[in-house]
Amino acid sequence: MNYFLRGIGVLTTVGVVSVLAFSLPSGEARGDGGDYVLPRLKNKNWQQECSSCHIAYAPAFLPRASWRRLMGDLDRHFGENASLDPAIQADILKFLEANAADSGTSQMGRRVMQGMDAKAAPLRLTETRWFAHKHDEVRPATWSRKSVGSAANCAACHQKAEQGLFDDDSVRIPK
Ligand code: HEC
Ligand code: HEC
Known part of the structure; x- marks a missing residue:
């Protein structure tokens, strides 16, 4: 009896451990790979209207209050x-808010919120503490290189930025 119960205990533990182990890769396959892979999101208006001048910055890069400010002032x-x-x-604002950094829907968002004042509503993700931390190895002069233009030009260095991929394998700083 004792052995039997212990056996069940071991089986249950193995079961829990393997469920945990297997849930990590499938999380990445969904596109939420933590610090550098963004979940794949679809919103036709956002994709169409927010990607003509720069890449459509993922909602997880800024908190809801930032998106409200930005979307409330589009004429300037x-x-x-x-x-x-x-x-x-x-429609775009609703989508941005639902997936914002503080919406609890992505690892990336949780990282962005770490070290951000709860009441902060920055207009630029490139001015967040998170961004500075991730880019502390990029020298200040590099941002203003002709081939880069500004820090907002993610795709200058992140070759897969448009697909939401920011892993170090796809980073190349242009000359
Ligand atoms: C007519 C062109 C244009 C359109 C359309 C446009 N933007 Fe922008 N956006 C800009 C410019 C210019 C900048 C500043 C880029 C720079 O500093 O190099 C900018 C910057 C931003 C930034 C800050 C980037 C940073 O530095 O962190 C955010 C966020 C942003 N835009 C969101 C949006 C959203 C959301 C939409 C769609 C509703 C949108 N933009 C549509 C021109 C545009
Ligand atoms: C001048 C080139 C350059 C530009 C422009 C740039 N980055 Fe980066 N980025 C880098 C470098 C270099 C790293 C560090 C890569 C590494 O960890 O080896 C990095 C790291 C990152 C990471 C962390 C990746 C990880 O492995 O944890 C994210 C996320 C990121 N960048 C997002 C952005 C976004 C969003 C923009 C635009 C708003 C941007 N970057 C603009 C060069 C750039």
């Missing part, structure tokens, strides 16, 4: 007029 968007039809604007 970093010196550009990026205003939209109100229905489209509302």
Whole structure:
């Protein structure tokens, strides 16, 4: 009896351990691989309207309050007029908020929120502490190189930025 119960205990432990072990790779396959792989998200309006001047920055890079500020001021968007039809604007904002850094939907978001003041609403992800930390090895002069332009130009160095991949294998700083 004793052996029997112990046997069940061992089997249960093995079961739990293997479930944990196997849930990690499948999490990555879903696209949430932690620090550098973003979940694959679909929103037609966001993809269409927010990727014509730069890549469509993933919602997980900024908290909800930031997206509300940005989407509320599109006619004065970093010196550009990026205003939209109100229905489209509302649809994009809803999508950004649902997947924002503080929405609890991605590892990337959790990382971005670490070290951010709870009330902060930065307009630039490139000015967050998270971004500075991830890029502490990039020398200041590199950002203003002609081939880069600005830190906001992720795709200059992250060759798979448009697919939401920021792993170190796909980073190459241009000359
Ligand atoms: C008409 C062009 C244009 C469109 C359309 C546009 N943007 Fe931008 N956006 C800019 C420019 C210019 C910058 C500043 C880039 C730089 O500093 O190099 C910028 C910067 C940003 C930044 C800050 C990047 C940083 O430095 O961290 C965010 C966030 C952003 N845009 C979000 C959006 C969203 C969301 C949409 C869609 C609703 C959008 N943009 C559509 C032109 C545009
Ligand atoms: C001048 C080139 C350059 C630009 C522009 C740039 N990055 Fe990076 N990024 C790097 C380098 C270099 C690293 C460090 C790679 C490593 O860990 O080996 C990095 C790391 C990262 C990481 C962490 C990856 C990991 O392995 O943990 C993320 C996420 C990231 N960048 C996102 C962005 C985003 C988003 C933008 C645009 C808003 C951007 N980067 C713009 C060069 C750049």
